[in-house]
Every structure is written in structure tokens, then in C-alpha cells.
Amino acid sequence: MTLATATKLTVKIGNTTVLHNVDFSIEQGEILTVVGPNGSGKTTLLRALIGALRPASGKIWHKPGLNIGYVPQRLNINATLPITVNRFLSLPRKRKADDIAKALDNAGVSTLADHQMSQLSGGQFQRVLLARALLEQPQLLILDEPTTGLDQPGSAAMYQQIEQIRSNYNCAVLMVSHELHVVMSASDRVICLNGHVCCHGTPAVVASAPEYRALFGSGTQGALALYRHDHDHNHDHNHTEAAE
Structure with a gap:
């Protein structure tokens, strides 16, 4: 198809x-x-x-x-902004906790939900962006x-x-x-x-x-x-x- x-x-x-x-x-x-x-x-x-x-x-x-789920080449987030991975994934609209957990698991970063975005390594950050795209249930x-x-x-x-x-x-x-x-x-x-x-x-x-x-x-x-x-x-x- x-x-x-x-x-x-x-x-x-x-x-x-x-x-x-x-x-x-x-x-x-x-x-x-x-x-x-x-x-x-x-x-x-x-x-x-x-x-x-x-x-x-x-x-x-x-x-x-x-x-469509889209992962950009880069995304800049202010390093001084206190925002957790959970909160980031609930923007711009609220997401169910189970959906966030599933997306993080499928992106290979199931343990990062409560981490600050500013503290993530480059690889972790890319995988969180991937999880964000997966929340769209992409075809x-x-x-x-x-x-x-x-x-x-x-x-x-x-x-x-x-x-x-x-x-x-x-x-x-x-x-x-x-x-x-x-x-x-x-x-x-x-x-x-x-x-x-x-x-x-x-x-x-x-x-x-x-x-x-x-x-x-x-x-x-x-x-x-x-x-x-x-x-x-x-x-x-x-x-x-x-x-x-």
C-alpha cells in the first residue's frame, strides 16, 4: 500500500x-x-x-x-529550562502516562521519564525525540x-x-x-x-x-x-x- x-x-x-x-x-x-x-x-x-x-x-x-511521526535533525531546548522528559512528551497536548511509557520503551529509554531534558546525553535526547514521534502511532x-x-x-x-x-x-x-x-x-x-x-x-x-x-x-x-x-x-x- x-x-x-x-x-x-x-x-x-x-x-x-x-x-x-x-x-x-x-x-x-x-x-x-x-x-x-x-x-x-x-x-x-x-x-x-x-x-x-x-x-x-x-x-x-x-x-x-x-x-506521520517526525524526528528533526536537531531541536534546541534552553538548558536552563526545568522540564522533565515526561513533561516534554506531554507538550503541546496532554498524553496518557501509559502511552508515554510505551513510547519510551519502544525508543529504548524506558527509565528516563523523570530525568531533566537538559541532563540527557546526545543519544538519549535523540531517543526521546523518537519517543515523541512514536506517540503519534505513526504509519x-x-x-x-x-x-x-x-x-x-x-x-x-x-x-x-x-x-x-x-x-x-x-x-x-x-x-x-x-x-x-x-x-x-x-x-x-x-x-x-x-x-x-x-x-x-x-x-x-x-x-x-x-x-x-x-x-x-x-x-x-x-x-x-x-x-x-x-x-x-x-x-x-x-x-x-x-x-x-
Whole structure:
């Protein structure tokens, strides 16, 4: 069953065309990962799909009544704000204690309910954001670089958790990631984006595509080095997160 599609999607930020003529779909139960160099429009695609950005042209369709859970790449909370995980998960509307407990358990942080948000590690914070998304009982879970700031063991554990969530909720997972070695083992399908769809298909198909190799080379280590180089270079030139 198709959950969401984009047809001939073009998105502009200011006068810059970030996405051009993108066709996209995601099916129930699949893990679909979007990869591409920094500035390729990955975050823009996610934000357009959740309705945070209006297309310049093209159409976005959601299955009627589709529940979407969204985990942003980062969320800033004032470190001096005294707010517990429980309270954070009850914003902007009150949640049942049982629902919060279930979401935290499925995110792998069942013991953190009474902890202060300001005291969480980077990995714990990301998992609390994941729990917040799970409170929506998502049919489609959208994750924008869910392992940002995590070390390798933390990243591996997060991807295992996402796989378990897919099973527990029977949901589709759409995520942006630059960890190509993981993407190629953890995804059912991959889209390579660089302002447009360069190539798409199973991980094996994408990894062997000339368009993918032109961006990332033939090995994942080279791909990671390229991403980090581009990311650092673009950061120095003040590229915005919205255009990632």
C-alpha cells in the first residue's frame, strides 16, 4: 500500500531551486533512505512531505488519514529550562502516562521519564525525540539524520531500534542518512538525491549506479569522507540546514 507520493516536485527556498522535478513514493512497511551530498535537498524533501514547505510546483499526496511521526535533525531546548522528559512528551497536548511509557520503551529509554531534558546525553535526547514521534502511532516515521552526534556504537544501536520499531508498529520508515555503510545494509530501498533523483532502487542497484559512484566513489569509506569534506566546506560558507 502506498502511503505518500510526490510527483514532479519542485521546491524553492528564496530564489534558489533546491529540488527539481522529484518523483517519490513510499510503501507500507518499507525502510527507505535518502542519501546525497550536503546541499542536495534531503531535508527539504522531508519538510515538503510533512507540509512544512510549500512546493513551487508538483504535487504531494498522502494516504487519507495518514499518521506521520517526525524526528528533526536537531531541536534546541534552553538548558536552563526545568522540564522533565515526561513533561516534554506531554507538550503541546496532554498524553496518557501509559502511552508515554510505551513510547519510551519502544525508543529504548524506558527509565528516563523523570530525568531533566537538559541532563540527557546526545543519544538519549535523540531517543526521546523518537519517543515523541512514536506517540503519534505513526504509519510513516520520518527521521532526519537520527544518529547526528552519536558515536559508532550509538549509531548502530539506534538503527537496530529503528528496525524494531518498524516491526512493532508495522510502519514505513523514511530517513535521511550519510552513514552509507549502514544504509546499504539496513534499507529496503535507497534514493540518491542531488537536487533531483539521480538514481533509486535496492541498495545493490544504487551502489552500482554510475550516478551514485560519481557522487560517492565505489567504496563507502570514500563516500563518508566525501560527505564530511562537503559538510565542513559548506558549513564554512554558512549553508542553511533547510537546503541540506
